[in-house]
Amino acid sequence: MSETTTPGSAPADVPVADSTKPLAIEPKGRTGAARILGSRDAITIYALLAFLVFAAIAIPRFASPVTTGFLLLDVIPVLLIAMPMTLIIVTGEIDLSVASIAGLTSALMGVLWAGGLDIWLVMALCLLAGIGAGMFNGFLIAVLGLPSLAVTIGTLALFRGLALVVIGDNAVANFPKPLTAFFTSKLGATGIPTVMVGVVLIVLFFGILLHFTPFGRGLYAMGYSKEAANFVGINVARSKFWLYLASGAVSALAGIYWTLRYTSARSDNASGLELAVIAAVLLGGVSIFGGKGTIPGVVAGVLLIGCLNYALRLGRVSDVVLITVTGLLLIFSVVAPSIGSAVREWQHVRRVRRSFSQGTSTDKVH
Amino acid sequence: MQQERNEIPEPGSAYGEPLLSLAGAAKTFGPVVALADGTVEIRAGEIHALVGENGAGKSTLVKILAGLHHPDSGDFRLSGEPVHFKNVAESKAAGISVIYQEPTLFPDLTVAENIFIGRQPKGRSRLISRTQMRRQAAELFQRLGVPIDPSRVAEGLSIADQQIIEIAKAISLDAKVLVMDEPTAALSGVEVDRLFAVARSLRDKGTGILFISHRFDEVFDLCDRITVMRDGRYIATHRTADVTVAHIVREMVGRDIGTLFPKAEAEIGHTVLKVDRLSRSGVFRDISFEVRSGGIVALAGLVGAGRTEVARAVFGIDAYDSGQIQVEGKPFKARDPQAAIAAGLGFVPEDRRKQGLVMNLSVARNVTLTLRNKFVTAGLINGGKERAAAEEWSKRLQVKAGSQEHAVSTLSGGNQQKVVLAKWLATDPKLLIIDEPTRGIDVGTKSEVHRLISDLAGRGIAILMISSELPEVLGMADRVLVMREGRITAQFDRADANPESVMHAATSPAGVME
Numbered sequence: 007m008s009e010t011t012t013p014g015s016a017p018a019d020v021p022v023a024d025s026t027k028p029l030a031i032e033p034k035g036r037t038g039a040a041r042i043l044g045s046r047d048a049i050t051i052y053a054l055l056a057f058l059v060f061a062a063i064a065i066p067r068f069a070s071p072v073t074t075g076f077l078l079l080d081v082i083p084v085l086l087i088a089m090p091m092t093l094i095i096v097t098g099e100i101d102l103s104v105a106s107i108a109g110l111t112s113a114l115m116g117v118l119w120a121g122g123l124d125i126w127l128v129m130a131l132c133l134l135a136g137i138g139a140g141m142f143n144g145f146l147i148a149v150l151g152l153p154s155l156a157v158t159i160g161t162l163a164l165f166r167g168l169a170l171v172v173i174g175d176n177a178v179a180n181f182p183k184p185l186t187a188f189f190t191s192k193l194g195a196t197g198i199p200t201v202m203v204g205v206v207l208i209v210l211f212f213g214i215l216l217h218f219t220p221f222g223r224g225l226y227a228m229g230y231s232k233e234a235a236n237f238v239g240i241n242v243a244r245s246k247f248w249l250y251l252a253s254g255a256v257s258a259l260a261g262i263y264w265t266l267r268y269t270s271a272r273s274d275n276a277s278g279l280e281l282a283v284i285a286a287v288l289l290g291g292v293s294i295f296g297g298k299g300t301i302p303g304v305v306a307g308v309l310l311i312g313c314l315n316y317a318l319r320l321g322r323v324s325d326v327v328l329i330t331v332t333g334l335l336l337i338f339s340v341v342a343p344s345i346g347s348a349v350r351e352w353q354h355v356r357r358v359r360r361s362f363s364q365g366t367s368t369d370k371v372h
Numbered sequence: 373m374q375q376e377r378n379e380i381p382e383p384g385s386a387y388g389e390p391l392l393s394l395a396g397a398a399k400t401f402g403p404v405v406a407l408a409d410g411t412v413e414i415r416a417g418e419i420h421a422l423v424g425e426n427g428a429g430k431s432t433l434v435k436i437l438a439g440l441h442h443p444d445s446g447d448f449r450l451s452g453e454p455v456h457f458k459n460v461a462e463s464k465a466a467g468i469s470v471i472y473q474e475p476t477l478f479p480d481l482t483v484a485e486n487i488f489i490g491r492q493p494k495g496r497s498r499l500i501s502r503t504q505m506r507r508q509a510a511e512l513f514q515r516l517g518v519p520i521d522p523s524r525v526a527e528g529l530s531i532a533d534q535q536i537i538e539i540a541k542a543i544s545l546d547a548k549v550l551v552m553d554e555p556t557a558a559l560s561g562v563e564v565d566r567l568f569a570v571a572r573s574l575r576d577k578g579t580g581i582l583f584i585s586h587r588f589d590e591v592f593d594l595c596d597r598i599t600v601m602r603d604g605r606y607i608a609t610h611r612t613a614d615v616t617v618a619h620i621v622r623e624m625v626g627r628d629i630g631t632l633f634p635k636a637e638a639e640i641g642h643t644v645l646k647v648d649r650l651s652r653s654g655v656f657r658d659i660s661f662e663v664r665s666g667g668i669v670a671l672a673g674l675v676g677a678g679r680t681e682v683a684r685a686v687f688g689i690d691a692y693d694s695g696q697i698q699v700e701g702k703p704f705k706a707r708d709p710q711a712a713i714a715a716g717l718g719f720v721p722e723d724r725r726k727q728g729l730v731m732n733l734s735v736a737r738n739v740t741l742t743l744r745n746k747f748v749t750a751g752l753i754n755g756g757k758e759r760a761a762a763e764e765w766s767k768r769l770q771v772k773a774g775s776q777e778h779a780v781s782t783l784s785g786g787n788q789q790k791v792v793l794a795k796w797l798a799t800d801p802k803l804l805i806i807d808e809p810t811r812g813i814d815v816g817t818k819s820e821v822h823r824l825i826s827d828l829a830g831r832g833i834a835i836l837m838i839s840s841e842l843p844e845v846l847g848m849a850d851r852v853l854v855m856r857e858g859r860i861t862a863q864f865d866r867a868d869a870n871p872e873s874v875m876h877a878a879t880s881p882a883g884v885m886e
Binding site: 214218219220223224226227230231233234235236237238239241297298 | 687689709710712713719721723726727728729730731732733737741742744745748751752753755795
């Protein structure tokens with residue numbers, strides 16, 4: 007932190023070297039690297055790595071291809087939905103209806119397959135249904151301007167209810183064997199599920215969208231201040247609409263995955279998943295107030311919760327403890343940034359005080 | 373302290389002892405001096421006007437009286453006793469009530485409940501007695517001679533009625549001093565008359581009233597004495613009968629302007645922006661003007677005159693009902709900032725923190741936010757080009773930041789404003805709208821921002837500037853348009869504009885001037 011005092015303590019070079027300074031490797035490299043290494047999402051990544059090392063040593067059977075396989079298979083639905091959720095929370099909104107959309111597509115899949123349609127057509131229709139559900143959310147939130155929390159609490163109940171209407175208390179299980187086998191198959195001896203290839207592509211897509219496109223830049227601006235975004239010509243409503251559409255589509259993919267992985271289409275599939283997703287996203291360093299967060303951080307958050315759960319289960323710890331641990335982690339992830347910013351505030355005050363004694367001469371130069 | 377109070381001219385013997393006196397009160401916020409010498413004396417049974425330009429320190433003075441701000445120094449006495457208010461409740465308890473331009477009543481509570489909020493009369497059962505509350509409220513309204521039903525809910529009441537309710541509340545609190553901060557700004561003629569009748573009857577019963585207004589006709593009609601402030605300082609107190617409007621205006625604006633705001637001569641070129649009979653119902657009407665390349669057009673007027681609203685409509689943030697906007701002869705889509713930007717407009721908004729910048733993003737990201745679509749190869753942002761552009765523009769505007777990667781929230785106000793300017797200049801605009809260019813910027817950096825704006829005009833950019841600071845308007849603008857209550861009431865060329873004429877057009881109804 008102390009290197010950031012450089013601008014204050016170097017009065018002579020400011021007017022002359024204003025242009026060269028940002029180009030000089032030293033200050034920029036240091037502040038840049040320090041910023042990335044000390045950021046909120048990097049901390050989640052460290053936590054994940056530390057936990058992996060600890061688990062590999064301390065927990066028997068953890069470091070094995072079997073573990074990798076089951077862990078990833080378990081984590082895929084959360085990981086998928088966490089992608090659009092990250093973008094939505096970065097804009098300062100939320101989508102609580104994701105698990106219900108997954109449930110609805112699962113129910114639809116069962117009924118359509120039982121009705122004798124071709125499985126590829128069934129999956130395409132399910133994806134469309136998810137997109138439709140997302141557009142419904144998007145219409146209410148982006149076009150009508152209703153609060154996303156209220157809207158998606160409503161559609162959380164609505165879509166789950168529709169799932170029950172579609173399939174009732176039945177379950178459909180006789181999906182084509184080759185397909186369900188494919189969904190649990192592994193890449194050779196690594197233990198990595200084959201479907202991870204698709205999941206990684208989706209993660210990359212959202213990562214690039216958020217971090218390397220003009221659209222993504224706009225989302226951060228929106229999350230901090232919708233007005234400021236508006237003033238630079240970002241179409242806030244349209245951006246939000248697309249995000250909810252994407253959220254619906256990815257939730258549908260998660261629903262399809264869930265159905266084929268467990269070979270069971272039921273109305274209550276994936277229920278409660280939205281909370282696991284939001285917990286992972288927040289743990290990954292995304293601010294619930296919007297404007298902050300990265301995809302790498304969220305991926306680490308998802309994997310960290312997944313690993314913890316899996317490790318505890320290996321240790322035959324009951325589900326109650328699992329839920330408690332998840333809850334505590336979530337609270338910690340929300341509290342941590344406040345503690346962090348309090349520390350930074352304190353450091354800033356100290357730095358300003360210190361540079362004050364040297365800085366008075368600096369001001370006269372300008 | 374005695375001597376300081378003697379500096380105020382002694383008015384006629386008709387006035388009583390000073391109820392409230394504030395002498396030499398100062399208040400600073402960081403480097404910004406909001407009030408350097410706040411001095412005012414209110415006597416029992418007088419209506420005392422406080423006048424001054426925007427930013428003269430009136431609001432800060434009112435907030436000190438209300439107990440919202442604690443003065444850094446100065447002498448504050450009530451009935452001769454020194455007082456130090458820690459909060460609003462203490463000020464209220466001491467007998468000072470403040471009525472704001474837009475009262476904030478609880479909309480779902482009844483009128484009577486609003487008056488007695490927090491100190492409801494209790495019945496025998498120690499529960500709130502609604503009957504007693506209603507009766508007391510009705511008595512208050514009878515004393516004021518205003519028919520308002522105490523049992524109706526506050527929602528839907530006119531602002532005038534809400535103010536009367538605030539006054540009733542003040543009376544029920546036994547207020548000795550009533551401060552009214554621009555109470556007539558949102559009132560119609562009849563409502564103003566009623567408010568004045570109430571104010572006069574309170575005065576006759578011995579209440580001291582401090583009346584803040586920009587409307588000289590009202591000040592001269594209602595008030596017994598006038599205190600003038602300028603640049604956070606007390607200037608003078610006069611008996612209304614002894615002075616003229618022209619004299620007060622001179623005292624409000626008297627300042628050496630030319631030296632502070634150097635506008636370089638620029639060649640005025642072709643018409644860039646043409647606004648023709650732009651109207652939006654209830655906000656502004658028949659607004660027509662042109663801005664030429666190299667020229668600075670200033671929209672002057674009081675806060676709330678509709679200047680920002682016009683600029684927002686031009687830039688496509690808000691809609692307009694009728695009229696036309698053209699940039700270099702071509703119209704563009706209304707209500708679409710993207711279209712406005714594409715047409716060559718840029719907008720530096722008045723609220724930097726909420727509208728101008730994304731405070732937690734880095735300097736570089738903020739500078740390039742307007743250029744999001746310019747550094748794109750195959751759909752992806754080219755980070756190198758983006759950084760290079762950010763660096764170039766920060767350098768050109770001499771933004772003083774430790775690093776391009778620091779969040780803009782860590783910069784000073786002046787440097788933040790430069791970042792906002794940089795992000796628009798990077799779009800190579802034909803016209804730049806700048807709303808309150810130097811608000812919240814310390815004096816040293818102010819002239820730097822002015823030089824920058826003058827420089828831009830010199831390079832052929834057309835500039836539409838909104839400013840509530842008269843010296844800024846007069847020093848910078850080639851042409852001054854004065855707005856009042858949603859209309860352009862006067863236009864001046866640089867040579868003809870002077871503080872008195874602009875202030876008059878901004879404050880007085882047409883015709884009062886001569």
